Amino acid sequence: MARWEPNAQTRLQQAAMELFRERGFDGTSVAEIAERAGLTERTFFRHFADKREVLFVGGDWVTTDLRAGIADAPADATPLEVAEAAFSRLADAFEERREFSRTRHAVIDANPELMERERRKLALLADSVADGLRERGVDETRARLASEVGMAVFRTAYTRWATSSDGRTARAYLREAFAQAKAL
Amino acid sequence: MARWEPNAQTRLQQAAMELFRERGFDGTSVAEIAERAGLTERTFFRHFADKREVLFVGGDWVTTDLRAGIADAPADATPLEVAEAAFSRLADAFEERREFSRTRHAVIDANPELMERERRKLALLADSVADGLRERGVDETRARLASEVGMAVFRTAYTRWATSSDGRTARAYLREAFAQAKAL
DNA sequence: AGACTGACGACAGTAACTGACAACGCTTTC
DNA sequence: GAAAGCGTTGTCAGTTACTGTCGTCAGTCT
Numbered sequence: 034m035a036r037w038e039p040n041a042q043t044r045l046q047q048a049a050m051e052l053f054r055e056r057g058f059d060g061t062s063v064a065e066i067a068e069r070a071g072l073t074e075r076t077f078f079r080h081f082a083d084k085r086e087v088l089f090v091g092g093d094w095v096t097t098d099l100r101a102g103i104a105d106a107p108a109d110a111t112p113l114e115v116a117e118a119a120f121s122r123l124a125d126a127f128e129e130r131r132e133f134s135r136t137r138h139a140v141i142d143a144n145p146e147l148m149e150r151e152r153r154k155l156a157l158l159a160d161s162v163a164d165g166l167r168e169r170g171v172d173e174t175r176a177r178l179a180s181e182v183g184m185a186v187f188r189t190a191y192t193r194w195a196t197s198s199d200g201r202t203a204r205a206y207l208r209e210a211f212a213q214a215k216a217l
Numbered sequence: 218m219a220r221w222e223p224n225a226q227t228r229l230q231q232a233a234m235e236l237f238r239e240r241g242f243d244g245t246s247v248a249e250i251a252e253r254a255g256l257t258e259r260t261f262f263r264h265f266a267d268k269r270e271v272l273f274v275g276g277d278w279v280t281t282d283l284r285a286g287i288a289d290a291p292a293d294a295t296p297l298e299v300a301e302a303a304f305s306r307l308a309d310a311f312e313e314r315r316e317f318s319r320t321r322h323a324v325i326d327a328n329p330e331l332m333e334r335e336r337r338k339l340a341l342l343a344d345s346v347a348d349g350l351r352e353r354g355v356d357e358t359r360a361r362l363a364s365e366v367g368m369a370v371f372r373t374a375y376t377r378w379a380t381s382s383d384g385r386t387a388r389a390y391l392r393e394a395f396a397q398a399k400a401l
Numbered sequence: 402a403g404a405c406t407g408a409c410g411a412c413a414g415t416a417a418c419t420g421a422c423a424a425c426g427c428t429t430t431c
Numbered sequence: 432g433a434a435a436g437c438g439t440t441g442t443c444a445g446t447t448a449c450t451g452t453c454g455t456c457a458g459t460c461t
Contacts (some may be wrong), residue, residue, distance in 0.1 A: 036457045037409065063448065073410055078449060081297035113401045148340075149333040156336065177373045178398050189358070214362050217297040218428040221440065246416065258442060262418060 042080045042090075050140065052114075058144040070100040085150045088137065092154065096161050098122040103165035112171050116183030117211050119162050123187065124191040124203035127194075138195035159184040186214045226264045226274070233271040234324065242269075242328040269334045272321065276338065280345050282306040287349035290360040296355050300367030301395050303346050307371065308387035311378075322379035343368040369399045 038044070048069035052061040059213045062086055067077045081087045102122035106115040127134040141147040159180045166176035190210035222228070232253035236245040246269050251261045265271045288304035290299045311318040323329040343364045350360035372395035378387045 041408080063449085064447085068406080073451090075411080076409060082449095084448065111401065145337065149337045152336045152340065153329065153333045156332075174373070174377075174394070174397060175401070178370065179372055179395065179401055181369035182366050182398060182401065185369040186362065188363045189365055193358075210358070210362065213358060214366060217295065217359065217363055217366065225439080247418085248416085258417090258443080260440060261420090261440080266418095268417070 038071060041070070041072060041076065045072065045077055045080060045089075046087055050137070053140045054136070058140070058147060081130075083148055088141065088147065089150060089154055095123065095126065095158060098126050099158060099161055100165055103162065103169070112166050112175050112179035113183060113215075115166060115169065116162055116179045117186075117207075119165065119181055120187040121204055121207060123158075124190070124194075124207045127191070128203040135195050138192075142195075155184060155188065182214070186210045220254060220345050225254070225256060225260065229256065229261055229264060230271055230274075234321070237272075237324045238320070242324070269331055272325065272331065273334060273338055279307065279310065280343060280365075282310050282351055283342060283345055287346065287353070296350055296363035297367060297399075299353065299390075300346055300352060300363045301370075303349065304362060304367055304371040305388055305391060306376075307342075308374070308391045311375070312387045326379075339368060339372065366398070369380050370394045 043104070045066060049061075049066045052066055052069065055061075063077050064074045066087070067074045070077075081090060099119045099122060102119035103115055106118040110118065122211040143153050161180075162180040162183060163176045166179060167173065171179070186211075187207065190206040191203070193210075197206070229250060233245075233250045236250055236253065239245075247261050248258045250271070251258045254261075260269075265274060283303045283306060286303035287299055290302040294302065325335050346364035346367065347360045350363060351357065355363070371391060373396075374386070374390040377394075378385070378390040381390070
């Protein structure tokens with residue numbers, strides 16, 4: 034028999050999600066999360082850099098998805114179209130984890146500290162998209178602008194999707210948002 | 218004679234700026250800031266909700282400026298033009314405090330935690346712009362999009378201005394960024 | 402068999418933040 | 432002009448996020 038129960042990290046994440054929904058982010062301590070997962074506080078911090086991070090790790094696939102979206106975009110696409118292609122992949126990924134993504138959004142949305150972290154992560158994604166654009170030969174300023182604007186559009190669409198009650202897909206919301214943005 | 222030296226809050230802010238530049242944000246404790254200002258740690262937290270906030274309080278004029286910019290925009294301006302008018306006011310305000318704004322940006326840029334807070338504050342400003350647009354009769358989605366996109370453009374321009382070595386004004390950077398964004 | 406590794410617990414310590422209460426110059430009230 | 436109330440600070444004790452260090456032991460490697 035193994036010395037410890039397996040999947041410590043996953044157990045911590047599940048325990049955290051439960052407790053955050055029950056008592057809110059500030060209302061639950063790291064010690065409580067660890068206890069519910071059958072571990073100690075110290076072990077929690079071996080898996081996550083800080084308390085918030087428990088909701089954000091495991092998102093490496095996101096960057097990969099974005100890059101894949103950029104690579105697949107047609108060679109003659111404008112920078113903004115490339116950004117749209119990248120973020121469309123993201124929308125699809127959220128759609129695949131629909132229920133999880135939506136409850137995760139609700140938890141984050143209820144706490145300013147978590148919203149900050151979410152924005153920071155999204156900013157890193159925007160950086161990643163900007164990098165991809167530069168590699169395509171887009172100049173620095175345009176790359177930054179296209180990625181930032183694309184991210185802004187994505188965020189409005191994502192928020193609307195996560196809080197919507199109709200069954201429309203994330204990609205549908207995103208397409209609509211980009212169309213409206215271009216019309217501005 | 219007064220019981221205490223006046224301007225406790227300002228003294229704390231100055232002490233914090235100095236220490237953050239000398240030792241970095243993480244390298245200075247709240248106790249040290251308070252000591253340099255001739256106060257106690259407890260008093261620091263009476264003036265600022267948390268350690269980061271010492272760099273962000275006193276920014277109420279910003280919202281007022283944005284609103285004024287919106288109010289002054291011509292009645293037939295598009296939502297994005299209204300947002301541009303609002304953010305132009307902001308650019309002017311930063312230009313007036315040129316040196317202060319630029320060193321403040323350098324301090325914030327050196328620390329992810331501070332960048333998070335900056336983004337959150339900027340997000341609130343975007344909300345404010347969106348509110349102003351809605352009051353002008355712009356529908357919810359377009360208001361959100363215009364303010365978010367406008368904010369994205371502003372942020373790229375602001376970063377470029379804060380790190381630039383030529384003497385161009387913040388407004389010049391902003392105008393250029395908006396022109397390029399529209400060309401996307 | 403013995404060395405090594407990896408994931409964990411135990412414990413002590415720092416620093417951010419909070420609540421409760423006391424001190425005391427200043428202002429208001431009678 | 433004394434008393435009462437107010438506002439800003441100090442003091443102190445406490446909670447919680449987070450870190451460093453060391454010991455433990457099942458599984459793996461040699």
